[in-house]
Amino acid sequence: MSRVFKLKSSDNETFEVEEAAALLSETIKSSSSTEITVPNVKAEILGKVVEWCNKHAESEDTKDQLIKEWDAEFVSVDQHVLFKLITAADYLQIKELVDQLTQRVGDMIKAKTLKTVEMTYPTFNVEREVQEELKSLGF
Amino acid sequence: MEALPEEIIHVIFLRLPIKSLLKCTAVCKTWNSIISTSSFIDTHLHLNCRDGQLLLLQAFSSPADRREPFSLHRDNPSFDEYTKLRNPFLAYDRTQAAISKKRSIALGSEPINVVGTCNGLVCLVARDFTVLIWNPSIRKFVVLARPSVTFIRDDNPRISYAFGYDSSTNDYKVLRTVSYVQGARSCEVEIWSLARGSWKSLTASIVIPGDNPCYPKAFLHDTHAFVNGALHWFHHYKMINYHDSIVSFDISSESFGEMTMPAFWGNREICLISRYRDSLAFFEQEFTDVFRLDVFRLSMWVMEEYGVANSCTIIFTMDFHHITYPYPRPLWFRNSGDVVLECIQGVLKSVDSKTKSTTDFRINGYVSYDFMDYFVESLVLLDKPNAISY
Numbered sequence: 001m002s003r004v005f006k007l008k009s010s011d012n013e014t015f016e017v018e019e020a021a022a023l024l025s026e027t028i029k030s031s032s033s034t035e036i037t038v039p040n041v042k043a044e045i046l047g048k049v050v051e052w053c054n055k056h057a058e059s060e061d062t063k064d065q066l067i068k069e070w071d072a073e074f075v076s077v078d079q080h081v082l083f084k085l086i087t088a089a090d091y092l093q094i095k096e097l098v099d100q101l102t103q104r105v106g107d108m109i110k111a112k113t114l115k116t117v118e119m120t121y122p123t124f125n126v127e128r129e130v131q132e133e134l135k136s137l138g139f
Numbered sequence: 140m141e142a143l144p145e146e147i148i149h150v151i152f153l154r155l156p157i158k159s160l161l162k163c164t165a166v167c168k169t170w171n172s173i174i175s176t177s178s179f180i181d182t183h184l185h186l187n188c189r190d191g192q193l194l195l196l197q198a199f200s201s202p203a204d205r206r207e208p209f210s211l212h213r214d215n216p217s218f219d220e221y222t223k224l225r226n227p228f229l230a231y232d233r234t235q236a237a238i239s240k241k242r243s244i245a246l247g248s249e250p251i252n253v254v255g256t257c258n259g260l261v262c263l264v265a266r267d268f269t270v271l272i273w274n275p276s277i278r279k280f281v282v283l284a285r286p287s288v289t290f291i292r293d294d295n296p297r298i299s300y301a302f303g304y305d306s307s308t309n310d311y312k313v314l315r316t317v318s319y320v321q322g323a324r325s326c327e328v329e330i331w332s333l334a335r336g337s338w339k340s341l342t343a344s345i346v347i348p349g350d351n352p353c354y355p356k357a358f359l360h361d362t363h364a365f366v367n368g369a370l371h372w373f374h375h376y377k378m379i380n381y382h383d384s385i386v387s388f389d390i391s392s393e394s395f396g397e398m399t400m401p402a403f404w405g406n407r408e409i410c411l412i413s414r415y416r417d418s419l420a421f422f423e424q425e426f427t428d429v430f431r432l433d434v435f436r437l438s439m440w441v442m443e444e445y446g447v448a449n450s451c452t453i454i455f456t457m458d459f460h461h462i463t464y465p466y467p468r469p470l471w472f473r474n475s476g477d478v479v480l481e482c483i484q485g486v487l488k489s490v491d492s493k494t495k496s497t498t499d500f501r502i503n504g505y506v507s508y509d510f511m512d513y514f515v516e517s518l519v520l521l522d523k524p525n526a527i528s529y
């Protein structure tokens with residue numbers, strides 16, 4: 001009989017999560033209670049994190065092509081959502097989710113920086129445009 | 140908009156290639172301070188260095204190209220050029236011209252000796268013994284101060300350099316030896332470290348065991364190998380009989396040692412000592428027919444067990460017939476175990492040490508090779524304020 005965990009968002013919405021999915025989070029694993037409030041994370045974001053956990057709990061082989069495609073879709077979100085997801089996944093200490101999300105951010109940075117690389121004599125003067133674009137990634 | 144915690148930014152940056160990271164250092168102070176620290180540089184190097192992907196070449200296709208001989212190539216069947224590298228001595232000449240009004244040698248036009256490469260750094264020596272530690276991936280270099288050891292050219296000094304990495308202190312060191320062919324004066328040794336930024340004499344610490352002639356003869360040849368955290372030179376000398384030993388220098392403890400080769404080693408002519416995977420390798424050359432100089436034999440030996448002189452095994456022998464000077468020269472070891480020899484007119488010969496089959500090839504139309512070895516891109520020197528950018 002697996003336990004059910006209750007995750008509460010900062011805007012007071014509660015998500016019920018099965019044990020297998022919940023224990024993907026190190027924070028929940030080391031928590032004494034089955035009711036956890038996640039501060040600073042709104043329902044919209046927490047819901048997505050729960051969705052990811054449910055998907056990964058039910059699928060036994062994470063190297064499976066289908067789940068890889070699902071994961072790729074999952075991280076293809078707007079920058080703002082991406083950062084909020086990272087914050088939530090980081091708080092909940094879900095390592096694999098943090099890895100996937102940070103990989104996505106890295107790919108976005110790479111895409112913005114490499115397009116202006118000159119192959120012969122690379123310059124170090126960051127064009128204003130690239131600088132603005134990188135800043136717009138929200139840092 | 141919430142900002143991401145610095146640890147997360149750190150994690151993201153660790154996955155980025157050098158080119159992206161360099162652009163990121165110019166975005167804002169926070170990003171620059173995350174990337175330009177020795178701990179980040181070190182972690183990034185160890186996470187991302189997949190050895191065996193890039194090759195550093197010092198080669199040219201015509202004498203006019205000697206000014207820009209450096210390039211990086213991919214280690215794939217066609218050795219595609221990854222990028223051409225600017226000769227850092229050209230930038231060095233410019234900084235020198237800015238400093239002093241009197242004309243100095245334009246080192247950019249002179250031959251350059253590549254001492255070695257490690258963790259993305261390349262140690263270069265110019266004709267006037269100016270030494271640079273160069274990171275071509277981030278276009279920075281450090282100029283070593285003038286050493287304190289002086290010499291008189293009439294005494295026939297032989298100056299040799301070696302470059303190594305001290306993993307215990309995460310430091311890069313350059314060893315410089317001044318030895319004399321006639322042995323009239325004793326050998327002088329000094330060491331430079333990137334962390335200290337200065338030379339330190341080690342002459343007092345060269346222990347001369349027993350009655351052996353001094354080490355100087357080991358340093359008469361530039362050829363050296365960096366294996367197991369130590370530099371190694373082949374020492375061949377005659378004292379009644381011929382003796383062979385390997386002089387070693389532990390880069391961390393900065394102490395010399397000696398491995399005596401077994402008697403059967405005899406009077407072999409070792410033309411090169413090198414690193415082969417994680418072992419010491421030697422190339423022996425001989426003219427098998429004393430009356431002819433066109434039958435040339437090249438043999439490769441590997442010390443299977445480090446420190447055990449008896450464990451030297453012959454890996455292959457190759458005979459060359461009807462050849463003329465310059466003789467085939469071992470240039471590079473591939474990760475596959477193949478040996479690449481430089482033959483006449485820039486033809487490279489790859490020898491499979493097991494099957495002995497050979498393949499001839501060329502890279503990019505080069506006709507002459509001075510240096511060829513694996514290279515990894517890194518950010519080392521990015522955090523050094525005295526490193527010069529160009």
